[in-house]
Amino acid sequence: MVRSTEWVESTFGRFAWRDHQNKRGAIEILGEWERQNIISIAPPFELRDARARRLSIIRCHRLVASALTRLLNDLKRRGLCHLANSFDGCFVPRHMGWNPRRPLSRHAWGIAVDVNARLFPYGSRAKQDPRFIAAFARQGFAWGGEWRTPDPMHFEVVDLPQPARPLAILLDGERVIEGFLHDGRAVAPVREIAEAMGARVAARIAEGEVEIHTPGGDC
Numbered sequence: 001m002v003r004s005t006e007w008v009e010s011t012f013g014r015f016a017w018r019d020h021q022n023k024r025g026a027i028e029i030l031g032e033w034e035r036q037n038i039i040s041i042a043p044p045f046e047l048r049d050a051r052a053r054r055l056s057i058i059r060c061h062r063l064v065a066s067a068l069t070r071l072l073n074d075l076k077r078r079g080l081c082h083l084a085n086s087f088d089g090c091f092v093p094r095h096m097g098w099n100p101r102r103p104l105s106r107h108a109w110g111i112a113v114d115v116n117a118r119l120f121p122y123g124s125r126a127k128q129d130p131r132f133i134a135a136f137a138r139q140g141f142a143w144g145g146e147w148r149t150p151d152p153m154h155f156e157v158v159d160l161p162q163p164a165r166p167l168a169i170l171l172d173g174e175r176v177i178e179g180f181l182h183d184g185r186a187v188a189p190v191r192e193i194a195e196a197m198g199a200r201v202a203a204r205i206a207e208g209e210v211e212i213h214t215p216g217g218d219c
């Protein structure tokens, strides 16, 4: 799956840029976008770059920082840290393939990561470990290894989980309890709402059921 540049810009922001003066394929981002959007996270286990230098921080877009942190923690929990032999960059303001004639890379937004670049070079059909690809996919990252021109070191964010938003539940103007909004639906505790409406609630957890008895409805 590949997202359009429109999706990337509407989700992660738009910035003005110019080609870098001395570094072919790199760009300079103009204005405040970088300061407002690019943040640093600390990897939860030892990560090294292609020159085996230890990385103390990863710079990425603020909206993907939690997905990236969850991904790294997930790799750690599953004992898969060894599959990340080298971490080869996340936020890198540049064109695709460092080619100034090509569009901007998703790395310019800090929403893509390159991992194991030496083992999985651009254009090769080498396949990263399926457990590794699955761990990225769980956090909304697509793998570049199946693109027309494969880029098997590359993973990029194509799906951004919406953070849950608090939602006040009111009954005839009285605030009953707080729920939250998830995937466009209101999620809230059943008991408080039902009891506020005069109903009784029987939770049968073992059966996986919650039954609401409406007033006068259980004679």
Ligand SMILES: [Zn+2]
Pocket: 107, 112, 113, 114, 153, 154, 155
């Ligand atoms: Zn990449």
